[in-house]
Amino acid sequence: MAGHSQFKNIMHRKGRQDAVRSKMFSKLAREITVAAKTGMPDPDMNPRLRLAIQNAKAQSMPKDNIQRAINKAAGNDGENYEEVRYEGYGPGGVALIVEALTDNRNRTASNVRAAFTKAGGALGETGSVSFLWDRVGEIVYKPAAGDADAVMEAAIEAGADDVQSDEDGHVILCAFGDIGEVTSALEKALGEAESVKTIWKPQTNTHVDEDRARSILKLVATLEDDDDVQNVYANFEVDDETMAKLSAA
Incomplete structure (x- = not known):
């Protein structure tokens, strides 16, 4: 994962x-x-x-x-938010995509750039890392929606592309343009989903050690703490032993 x-x-x-x-x-x-x-x-x-x-x-x-x-x-209260995407590389060459809704591009860009720089990374141009990802639909269900086989069957019937099930629930992926139809079909079979959204799915992940993982975690936390930032995606993975250490820290 x-x-x-x-x-x-x-x-x-x-x-x-x-x-x-x-x-x-x-x-x-x-x-x-x-x-x-x-x-x-x-x-x-x-x-x-x-x-x-x-x-x-x-x-x-x-x-x-x-x-x-x-x-x-x-009410047209005067707040006009603009959708902006930032791309760059963090510690260990890990690629990141940052999605924001902002009423001040200069402020948001400055904050995002500062976070990357402080972490030893570098903010790039739009398109500098997004080619490493696929834009897909993600539909999440709680464990109570059914067992893995039942959810898999419903997902296949709905036209989804992939299903990942574990003790935390079920994550169903589909093509970006099919998210509406797939969601509607799943609702009929499984009920209302816990969340439905479009995400950036990395084509491959970069394996990192504990130190790099900790640095990336800090960068992601800093970015997600910014009020303008809506979503942060990073294409990295760590082994189970390292994950256990970070979870216990």
Whole structure:
């Protein structure tokens, strides 16, 4: 399994829960507002907004917070967020993609560049590392959705490309353009998903040792702590022994 998803779980366990939750709600609200502004404020008529609301509910975001985020878009409150993608290399030659929603490109670019530089990495031009990744749809279900065989069968029927099941649940991957159809088919078979989103999936992962892994983890944490940053992807992996050490640290 790719290292970043594992490290993200470690960080959430170790982080101050209230602070982490507050920042997560802020990022979810920003995505809802942008989705509502770029399309219809009605989730039934706006697939991106529907997914944003679904993901917010999966994280137990209160209904009032969700509605306020939608109302901000309808009220034209003056906040115009722009979608920006940054690409670069971190410690050990690990490639990273950083997605942001910002109302100030200069501020966000400066913060992201500083994080890369401090970690001993380098921010590159758009396209400098994205060719190493595939843009795909990711649909996540909790373990209660069914056993691995049942979920696999449902995923195949829905037209998905891959399924990864473990004790934490089921991750279903599909082609970027098929995410709407696959999600709808899975809902009929398995119920509503825990989350539905598009992600960057690395074509290959770079194996790193404990020291490099710790450095990458710190860089990812710094980036994800920035209010403008929505998602961070890194193409690295570590062995189980190293993962156990980092989890216990």
